[in-house]
Amino acid sequence: MAALSRGSSPENVYQRGPAQLRGTQVPSRTTDERLLEGRDGSGWVHTDPWRVLRIQSEFVEGFGALAETGPAISVFGSARTPRDSPVYDLGVRVGAAVARAGLGCITGGGPGAMEAANKGAIEAGGVSIGLGIELPFEAGLNPYVNLGINFRYFFVRKTMFIKYAEGFIVLPGGMGTLDELFEAITLVQTQKIRSFPIVLIGSDYWAGLLGWLRGSAVPAGTISAADLDLIQVVDDPEEAVRRVIEGARHVAEQRDPSHGTERSQS
Numbered sequence: 233m234a235a236l237s238r239g240s241s242p243e244n245v246y247q248r249g250p251a252q253l254r255g256t257q258v259p260s261r262t263t264d265e266r267l268l269e270g271r272d273g274s275g276w277v278h279t280d281p282w283r284v285l286r287i288q289s290e291f292v293e294g295f296g297a298l299a300e301t302g303p304a305i306s307v308f309g310s311a312r313t314p315r316d317s318p319v320y321d322l323g324v325r326v327g328a329a330v331a332r333a334g335l336g337c338i339t340g341g342g343p344g345a346m347e348a349a350n351k352g353a354i355e356a357g358g359v360s361i362g363l364g365i366e367l368p369f370e371a372g373l374n375p376y377v378n379l380g381i382n383f384r385y386f387f388v389r390k391t392m393f394i395k396y397a398e399g400f401i402v403l404p405g406g407m408g409t410l411d412e413l414f415e416a417i418t419l420v421q422t423q424k425i426r427s428f429p430i431v432l433i434g435s436d437y438w439a440g441l442l443g444w445l446r447g448s449a450v451p452a453g454t455i456s457a458a459d460l461d462l463i464q465v466v467d468d469p470e471e472a473v474r475r476v477i478e479g480a481r482h483v484a485e486q487r488d489p490s491h492g493t494e495r496s497q498s
């Protein structure tokens with residue numbers, strides 16, 4: 233490719249965006265020329281700069297889709313909960329209670345307890361939101377989602393669970409559920425967000441974890457006893473929703489009115 237004759241002598245100035253280039257710094261091709269020339273392989277779509285744009289677009293799409301959905305509660309729970317189990321039934325009742333309270337029900341959009349909560353929400357006439365995630369064993373969004381968004385990146389999706397929820401209700405679950413639960417607790421404990429209602433549902437299931445936190449982590453000094461106050465445990469779906477609404481109201485009352493309904497994390 234021939235060098236640009238205009239830029240080849242030191243006295244000529246070449247403007248590339250905000251940068252001024254002279255002499256040897258003058259490129260041989262214009263930016264447009266590079267954009268419009270033939271295909272350059274496809275490896276660049278797997279480079280970090282390109283990924284940054286994809287991550288940015290996930291935030292833009294997520295914020296765009298959820299900004300106008302109204303107040304909601306994020307409901308978590310195991311992807312493996314069978315449809316014929318009592319926990320599935322509990323999930324349906326949680327989703328229905330969320331919808332009856334006039335709140336959107338946000339889940340991970342997958343099977344098991346997520347599907348149960350979406351089913352309850354949609355059957356009760358509510359907004360049933362599924363924030364799906366690309367996984368190697370892709371299952372797709374469950375059929376009870378009436379607003380679904382699929383994410384590539386877990387961390388983008390997790391931002392949405394927190395940003396658009398008044399609080400969390402957590403059904404029995406495994407690693408994914410614990411990850412979501414402890415992310416929220418960590419954000420509150422480190423004061424990245426102000427108090428955020430977190431309600432575990434199913435006291436029998438959660439007793440072991442809470443017992444370990446109280447009996448091992450507190451005495452070891454790795455958490456403070458006050459950290460446990462961030463978590464509430466109930467068995468009744470209506471009570472779980474009531475606790476989130478009360479907690480959210482308490483947070484709103486404490487908030488400086490000039491901050492509107494925005495959370496303090498930036």
Ligand SMILES: C/C(=C\CNc1ncnc2c1ncn2[C@@H]1O[C@H](COP(=O)(O)O)[C@@H](O)[C@H]1O)CO
Pocket residue numbers: 307308309310311312339340341342343346364365367371404405406407408409410412
């Ligand atoms: C395991 C199977 C499918 C997994 N599909 C999922 N779809 C959407 N979200 C998921 C999935 N698996 C985990 N999650 C997220 O983690 C939480 C559940 O994880 P757990 O380890 O099962 O507790 C859940 O809240 C999701 O956000 C095939 O059955």
